[in-house]
Amino acid sequence: MTVLIITFSQDNESIPLVMEAIEARGEKVFRFDTDRYPTEVKLDIYSGNSERVIITDGEQQLDLSEVSSVWYRRMRYGQKIPESMDKQYREASINECRATVRGMIASLKGFHFDKMSNVDRANNKQLQLQVAREVGLLTPRTLTSNNPEAVKQFASECQEQGIVTKMLSSFAIYDNQGRENVVFTNPVTNDDLEHLEGLRFCPMTFQENVPKALELRTTIVGQRVFTGAVDSQSLEGATYDWRKEGRALNKAWKPYDLPEDVEKKLLKLMAYFGLNYGAIDIIVTPDGKHVFLEVNPVGEFFWLEIFSPHFPISQAIAEIMLTIKE
Known part of the structure; x- marks a missing residue:
């Protein structure tokens, strides 16, 4: 099996965590940094009598017929194309890179974690809130x-x-x-x-403004649900958004048991969008209510795993990409 991870060169620790988990299972993984395409990475797409797609990155080369699953993660199309290029030509080049890479992803056979069309649809925040209410979740x-x-x-x-x-x-x-x-x-x-x-x-x-007793990050991988809780109100700068003090709160996250009915509703939300992965933000109010804010289909998890043994999320991602076939 070979897993293709499509991201960019400055992506965070989540990429090596998942790559290590895949390799620990004796399988292959190839990283395609979209910001280094087309200036450093070559992509050859043949169609017609024979179909073949080759990615070449330095000494490494991948024939995409070997790919069993793909993780469509972070895109930075053509970021290293020189800024000195005429603006119109540079924008045209970036658009062509985007169309080429997205077309390549769409045509890939095998398991998609997650399908590009599902990610695009799930990124509509108004639709998320509508569906969340329909499955019975509280929303602001x-x-x-x-x-x-x-x-x-x-x-x-x-x-x-x-x-x-x-x-x-x-x-x-x-x-x-x-x-x-x-x-x-x-x-x-x-x-x-x-x-x-x-x-x-x-x-x-x-x-x-929803009153906060705790803020939750629920990471769903397939049917596995990992929830961390943090007291964001313990730091003045994190009152309205814990990310403002994200570094200071890194080690303050603790495991949290979601009520079973909330967990079931979140899984229904994921099923509606056809997502295998989602990072979900929830507020726990002082009277114990769970208020859904949003789901990010390519959201972060790395700090939970790095600072706590309770969140083996990269292992779960590796497992699902190596076991599910389409």
Whole structure:
């Protein structure tokens, strides 16, 4: 068996963790870094009388007919194409890289962990919330809008707990040194409500602020459910988004037993989207309610596994990619 992992060169520890787990089982794994294509990695796709796909990375070469399963993880198409290239040509080249790689993935036989079309569909946050409610999960009241008056009305309806704002996309701003500044979940103040003119350039998502006793990260691999809990309210900077103090909280995550009915509803949600993997964010309120926030079909898990023996997630991923056949 050979597993193909499609990612980018700066992806985190989750990739080597899974690769080691696959190799420990005596199987092969090949890593395709999309940011190094087409400048460093070669991809040859033959179709017609014979069909053949070859990836060449330095001295390593893979005939994709050998691939039994593929993990479609992180994409950074054509990132190393020189910035000095004419903007129009560079954008055209990146688009061609995207179309080539996605076409290659779509045509791959074998087991997909997960199918690209399922990942794309599951990334629609409004649909996630709709389906979560349909399977019986609690969700926050939510508004996505570019209309200041609608936002003000929504804020008045959530006056008791207030509202927070977040982005639907992976929104980040980069400084001159290329450092990433992620836009986290933030509270909306009365002053903010008087300065909503920017919504005419970019819609935003607003949610009622849900009180937190704990924050959960539930990672689902097939039918296996791993849940970690953290007291994000123990650090002032993590009040509205634990990721702001993610490093400081790394070792504070503890195993958590989800109520059986919540676990079953999460598995129904995963089945709706046809996902084998999902990283799910949940709030436990002071009165013990479990409020679903979102599922990320390619979400992170590495810090849970690195700092705790209770979350063998990479082992579960390796196992499912080496045992399930399509």
